[in-house]
Amino acid sequence: MNTLIAIIGLGVxxxxxEIFNLRKAIVPVTIIxxxxxxxxxxxxxxxxxxxxxxxxxxxxxxxxxxxxxxVLTIFLVGLGHNFYENHxxxxxxxxxxxxxxxxxxxxxxxxxxxxxxxxxIEVLSISLYILAASDRLNLKSNEAGMKYFLMGSxxxxxxxxxxxxxxxxxxxxxxxxxxxxxxxxxxPIWFPIGIALLTIGMFFKxxxxxxxxxxxxxxxxxxxxxxxxxxxxxxxxxxxxxxKLLSVMNADISEAFKxxxxxxxxxxxxxxxxxxxxxxxxxRMLAFSGISHAGFMLMTLLSLSTSAASxxxxxxAYSLAGIAAFSVILYVCKNRDNEDITNFHGLGKxxxxxxxxxxxxxLSMAGIPIFAGFFAKLxxxxxxxxxxxIALVIVAVINSIISVGYYFKLILAxxxxxxxxxKTGRPFMIYAVAVVAIALNIIIGLFPSLVLDILG
Amino acid sequence: MNVSLILIILLVGAFATYIAGDKxxxxxxxxxxxxxxxxxxxxxxxxxxxxxxxxxxQWITKPNVSFALKADGLSLAMLLLTTALTPIIIxxxxxxxxxxxxxxxxxxxxxxxxxxxxxxxxxxxxxxxFWELSLIPIYFIALIWGNxxxxxxxxxxxxxxxxxxxxxxxxxxxxxxxxxxxxxFLIEDLYKINLSAAEQLWIFLAFFLAYxxxxxxxxxxxWQAKVxxxxxTVGTMLLSGIMLKMGLYSVIRWQLPLAPLAAxxxxxxxxxxxxxGVIYGSIVALRQKDLKKxxxxxxxxxxxxxxxxxYTLTLDGLSGAVLQMIAHxxxxxxxxxxxxxxxxxxxxxxxxxxxxxxxxSPKFTSMFLILVLxxxxxxxxxxxxxxxxxxxxxxxxxxxxxxxxxxxxILGAYYMLKMFQYAMLGETNSxxxxxxxxxxxITLVLIIAVLFFFGLYPKPIVDLITPSLQxxxxxxxxxx
Numbered sequence: 001m002n003t004l005i006a007i008i009g010l011g012v013x014x015x016x017x018e019i020f021n022l023r024k025a026i027v028p029v030t031i032i033x034x035x036x037x038x039x040x041x042x043x044x045x046x047x048x049x050x051x052x053x054x055x056x057x058x059x060x061x062x063x064x065x066x067x068x069x070x071v072l073t074i075f076l077v078g079l080g081h082n083f084y085e086n087h088x089x090x091x092x093x094x095x096x097x098x099x100x101x102x103x104x105x106x107x108x109x110x111x112x113x114x115x116x117x118x119x120x121i122e123v124l125s126i127s128l129y130i131l132a133a134s135d136r137l138n139l140k141s142n143e144a145g146m147k148y149f150l151m152g153s154x155x156x157x158x159x160x161x162x163x164x165x166x167x168x169x170x171x172x173x174x175x176x177x178x179x180x181x182x183x184x185x186x187x188p189i190w191f192p193i194g195i196a197l198l199t200i201g202m203f204f205k206x207x208x209x210x211x212x213x214x215x216x217x218x219x220x221x222x223x224x225x226x227x228x229x230x231x232x233x234x235x236x237x238x239x240x241x242x243x244k245l246l247s248v249m250n251a252d253i254s255e256a257f258k259x260x261x262x263x264x265x266x267x268x269x270x271x272x273x274x275x276x277x278x279x280x281x282x283x284r285m286l287a288f289s290g291i292s293h294a295g296f297m298l299m300t301l302l303s304l305s306t307s308a309a310s311x312x313x314x315x316x317a318y319s320l321a322g323i324a325a326f327s328v329i330l331y332v333c334k335n336r337d338n339e340d341i342t343n344f345h346g347l348g349k350x351x352x353x354x355x356x357x358x359x360x361x362x363l364s365m366a367g368i369p370i371f372a373g374f375f376a377k378l379x380x381x382x383x384x385x386x387x388x389x390i391a392l393v394i395v396a397v398i399n400s401i402i403s404v405g406y407y408f409k410l411i412l413a414x415x416x417x418x419x420x421x422x423k424t425g426r427p428f429m430i431y432a433v434a435v436v437a438i439a440l441n442i443i444i445g446l447f448p449s450l451v452l453d454i455l456g
Numbered sequence: 457m458n459v460s461l462i463l464i465i466l467l468v469g470a471f472a473t474y475i476a477g478d479k480x481x482x483x484x485x486x487x488x489x490x491x492x493x494x495x496x497x498x499x500x501x502x503x504x505x506x507x508x509x510x511x512x513x514q515w516i517t518k519p520n521v522s523f524a525l526k527a528d529g530l531s532l533a534m535l536l537l538t539t540a541l542t543p544i545i546i547x548x549x550x551x552x553x554x555x556x557x558x559x560x561x562x563x564x565x566x567x568x569x570x571x572x573x574x575x576x577x578x579x580x581x582x583x584x585x586f587w588e589l590s591l592i593p594i595y596f597i598a599l600i601w602g603n604x605x606x607x608x609x610x611x612x613x614x615x616x617x618x619x620x621x622x623x624x625x626x627x628x629x630x631x632x633x634x635x636x637x638x639x640x641f642l643i644e645d646l647y648k649i650n651l652s653a654a655e656q657l658w659i660f661l662a663f664f665l666a667y668x669x670x671x672x673x674x675x676x677x678x679w680q681a682k683v684x685x686x687x688x689t690v691g692t693m694l695l696s697g698i699m700l701k702m703g704l705y706s707v708i709r710w711q712l713p714l715a716p717l718a719a720x721x722x723x724x725x726x727x728x729x730x731x732x733g734v735i736y737g738s739i740v741a742l743r744q745k746d747l748k749k750x751x752x753x754x755x756x757x758x759x760x761x762x763x764x765x766x767y768t769l770t771l772d773g774l775s776g777a778v779l780q781m782i783a784h785x786x787x788x789x790x791x792x793x794x795x796x797x798x799x800x801x802x803x804x805x806x807x808x809x810x811x812x813x814x815x816x817s818p819k820f821t822s823m824f825l826i827l828v829l830x831x832x833x834x835x836x837x838x839x840x841x842x843x844x845x846x847x848x849x850x851x852x853x854x855x856x857x858x859x860x861x862x863x864x865x866i867l868g869a870y871y872m873l874k875m876f877q878y879a880m881l882g883e884t885n886s887x888x889x890x891x892x893x894x895x896x897x898i899t900l901v902l903i904i905a906v907l908f909f910f911g912l913y914p915k916p917i918v919d920l921i922t923p924s925l926q927x928x929x930x931x932x933x934x935x936x
Contacts, residue, residue: 309518368591368621374585381629382635386636393629394629397628401622416606
């Protein structure tokens, strides 16, 4: 709760800075503020409390994921310093929206009441719509914002409908009451339908197949920093929320539901990977790669009671690699009108450090050892084999092999082609974010217990 | 004093080499390679005195993974192969001028680190991590410093990477499955599980995919020739000299003891796959025009025989296989180095463009001839000891296996000597061929010395590996 209040306060502070004309200080102050909030959140780690009639419940799960979201936001704000260089007079808006988005994200993992959950997801989504369309004069960005808004509001409608049906069945929005009532023998048919609709709405948000059609266009059209935000923070938030929704409301989900999850998980991995093979635009490629990673993360839904730790680890590994990759993309594609793979030609010669970082983050996503992505997959596979879904693991392994194909396309472009033009300038923030993100990734890859034991 | 010291030396060496800069990189790398060799000899002494040289530390609590390095005779033999060949390989590259040398030599040491780790790891997951880790440096070595057309090289190298990764991911699934049964990745704990015959078959096949691609066995060998041809010679040496031994070593260490029932039940099939590789590799080698490709196919034939030896599940087969692994490691490095020496002078690898070198460079010719004869298992060379033991063990299983496997020597003699004839003999070549330099000479003499020494006196290695192979055999023959 304190976290949420502090974050909103920070967002308001950002807007005040605009009034007092202190735009230059916004990025550093926000980063320091977020670090303070992070400290606050970590210090609350072992407390479990609920506020305002169970509107918000703080638990280990919510603090762990909130901390991850805050870390990601710090990185994204840091990248914003360079990205919004040419839009100095609007920088406070962009940063403030990101901070408010974080508030929505924190509300989404610490809700105790479905109303609060919906509030959180709307705060997050509306901020995302704005950010997607924030490059006002660019037609593609407008298109992306519009598409995302239409699809997103559609999904929100489905979510709301699901919440209504659950209310109709249970007579309450409070998740604890709902989960108590759901233990009883006779459940009205509205309840499972409501759960199904909620799940479908969240599948839209995490872009799982077959609800993924918005993702590639929106990712490609949005400004690169917004794409980074969507593919790391927003995806992780939606996945954690779906996990929490299902685990707090009905602890043992039915077999039929598990089969659906298995099928969607397989479809997401396969479709995402196969489509990614054909892309030449790096943002689009990472969008499809994100879809396939969503498929991997969905595997955690098969053992809700035990896999919180694996989900936290997977999301951390994935999003840290994503941040590192996107910071390199931001550097390379700055002042270019597209993000085609040709822009990366010869990066290994012209900028070895950033090329190495991008290589490392792609290797992590592909699941090569010592990077965190490897352990993420290992823990996930181990969990899934334990639950007896060997076929799903085999499909996941085959997909891991396919994914190497397109990750390496980018690596090859960096190391085997000649550079087309020299990039000048070494923006400090981009280097710092990239190095710190990949270093964190390798550290949790070498010592997975650091993250696994938090919720273990 | 324990084996982790060697890994630390190699890893620190990799970083030091990178920091040293392009000018001193090769010398720093050689220094650390020699240090690792020295250290492994010291470790070997400690082992022979009966001291404890292994290291087990808890690494991750959940899943239960240990940082376990254990060295028995078999591991130590493979470790020595790695640490002895690494400095030789580094030294052999002294005549070449590589762009961005610091990264190049750092990657070589890093690869040696990963391979040494693979041979020492006694924890399934740790072993898997080292196994995969060794793939990344060779990928970049072949990709960036390779020769020939960039597009073709890219295709070959990516194919290689995806093939090997695909195989090893199935091995990972097998490990995770075993982990669910045992609750630990430690090799002793994995040895203790009782699996049904059907489970063993699946585990065996998952491992087989990983190893058959790495070794490579027919029909998973299609990546090999192109990569050997396109990689820089140093990369080819690392691949053929050490890396493919990782696959063979793993068969003995992990695959056979973990799934003995499947290994016994389908023994004939797997031996036949190995023998098929021998015949196929030899016949294809006959037709090769490119020296490096010819050596690649001859290598395919030799490792096919080694794999067949391991799958006999007899002490002779296993020890012959290990001896032949070491012998082949040295001889193949020597032969690829010869190809490199010719390339340095003639800038060609096509056999038809060589010829008449003998008249200009007799010293080089005689060293080359010795290597050729060693590779076709001339008695008194190390390769004879290995190959003969393997063929003997095959004859115990079925005389036809031995006869068919023996073609490796007959056909090998034919294509190797034919190649030697076209490359070295004949009319004096119009192009000038300078005799070997001191550095090149030292490298070749060292390799030849090792081959003759152990060819005449293989006892130290046999004594080193036999106890541990016997242990593995009792594990294979336990009653399930």
